[in-house]
Amino acid sequence: MLTSPLTPTATSPLTIINDDMREVDNVIAQRLTSGVPLVAQISQYIIAAGGKRLRPALLLLICGALGYRQHHRFSMAAVVELIHTATLLHDDVVDASTLRRGRATANQTFGNPASVLVGDFLHSRSFQMMVETGKMRVMEVLSEATNVIAEGEVLQLMNMHDASLDEAGYLQVIRSKTAKLFEASARLGAILAESPPEIEEACAIYGQALGTAFQIIDDVLDYDGDTLEMGKNLGDDLREGKSTLPLIVAMQRGTPEQAAIVRHAIEEGSTDRLDDVVAIVRSTGALEAARTAAFAEARRAMTAAEQLPKGDYSASLLQLAAQLLERRA
Numbered sequence: 155m156l157t158s159p160l161t162p163t164a165t166s167p168l169t170i171i172n173d174d175m176r177e178v179d180n181v182i183a184q185r186l187t188s189g190v191p192l193v194a195q196i197s198q199y200i201i202a203a204g205g206k207r208l209r210p211a212l213l214l215l216i217c218g219a220l221g222y223r224q225h226h227r228f229s230m231a232a233v234v235e236l237i238h239t240a241t242l243l244h245d246d247v248v249d250a251s252t253l254r255r256g257r258a259t260a261n262q263t264f265g266n267p268a269s270v271l272v273g274d275f276l277h278s279r280s281f282q283m284m285v286e287t288g289k290m291r292v293m294e295v296l297s298e299a300t301n302v303i304a305e306g307e308v309l310q311l312m313n314m315h316d317a318s319l320d321e322a323g324y325l326q327v328i329r330s331k332t333a334k335l336f337e338a339s340a341r342l343g344a345i346l347a348e349s350p351p352e353i354e355e356a357c358a359i360y361g362q363a364l365g366t367a368f369q370i371i372d373d374v375l376d377y378d379g380d381t382l383e384m385g386k387n388l389g390d391d392l393r394e395g396k397s398t399l400p401l402i403v404a405m406q407r408g409t410p411e412q413a414a415i416v417r418h419a420i421e422e423g424s425t426d427r428l429d430d431v432v433a434i435v436r437s438t439g440a441l442e443a444a445r446t447a448a449f450a451e452a453r454r455a456m457t458a459a460e461q462l463p464k465g466d467y468s469a470s471l472l473q474l475a476a477q478l479l480e481r482r483a
Contacts, residue, residue, distance in 0.1 A: 216343025218467035243273035306330025315395035336365025
C-alpha cells in the first residue's frame with residue numbers, strides 16, 4: 155500500500171508545463187527542416203507518434219522549480235527529445251522491432267538504412283542546437299550522456315540471450331541506456347538556472363532515480379500489460395533475449411523446472427512458451443518484487459526533489475515520481 159507522500163492524484167503533474175511543452179514542439183518542428191525530403195519525413199514520422207516526452211518535461215519542471223524562465227529551456231528540452239528520438243530509431247533497428255507507440259516503427263516503414271541515417275541526423279542536429287547556449291557545461295553533460303547511452307546499448311547487446319545476468323548487471327544497463335538521459339535532462343535544468351553544485355547534484359539524482367524506476371516499470375509491463383495500452387507487442391523483450399528484472403527474479407524464486415523454462419526462453423529468444431513464462435513470472439511474485447525495486451527508486455527521487463525550493467513545480471516533481479508507479483503504458 156502506498157503511503158500518503160507517494161499517493162498519486164488524478165491531476166497530471168505535467169499540466170503545469172503544458173504551455174512550455176507546446177513551445178518545445180514548435181522548436182522541434184522548426185529544427186527538423188532539411189533539404190533532404192526523406193530526412194524530414196522520417197523525423198516527423200517518429201516525432202508525430204507522440205510519447206510521454208518525460209525527458210524534456212523533466213528539464214522544464216526543474217527549470218520551473220529553480221526559477222529559470224529564459225528561452226534556452228525550450229531549445230534544450232528539444233535537444234534531449236531529439237537525442238531520445240535518435241536512440242529510438244537506432245534501438246528499433248537493433249531490436250528488429252515492428253511496433254512502437256501503437257504503430258509501425260520507422261524501420262518497418264522506411265527500412266533500416268534510412269532509420270539509422272536519420273537517427274544520425276537527429277544526433278548531429280541536437281549538437282548544433284546545444285552549442286547555441288554558449289555554455290561549455292551543457293555540451294559537457296550532453297556529450298557525456300550520449301556516450302554513456304551508446305555504451306549502454308552495446309552492453310545490452312553483449313547481454314542478449316544471457317540468462318546468467320544478475321540484478322546488478324541489469325541495473326548497470328538501464329542506468330546507462332535509459333536513466334542517463336533522464337539524469338542529464340534534470341542536471342541541465344539546474345545548469346541553465348546556474349544552481350549551486352549541491353542542487354545540481356540533487357537534480358541529477360532525481361533524474362537518474364526516476365529514469366531507473368521508469369525502465370523497471372516498463373519491463374514489468376512487458377509481462378503485465380496490454381498491447382493496445384502499451385503500443386508495443388507483449389513479449390518483445392523475451393523475443394530479443396533480454397534478461398530483465400522480472401525474469402531474473404522469476405529464475406531466482408522459481409522451481410528448478412520453472413527456472414529452466416525461463417532460462418531457455420531467454421537463451422533462445424523464443425516466445426513459443428510465452429504463456430508459461432508469464433505464468434511463472436506472476437506466480438513467483440517477480441512482478442511485485444520488481445515494482446518494489448521501482449518503489450525504492452521513486453523514493454530516492456522524491457528525497458532528492460525535497461531539496462529543491464518548495465512550490466508548484468517541485469510538488470509536480472514529487473507527484474511525477476508517485477504517478478510513475480501507477481503507469482500502465
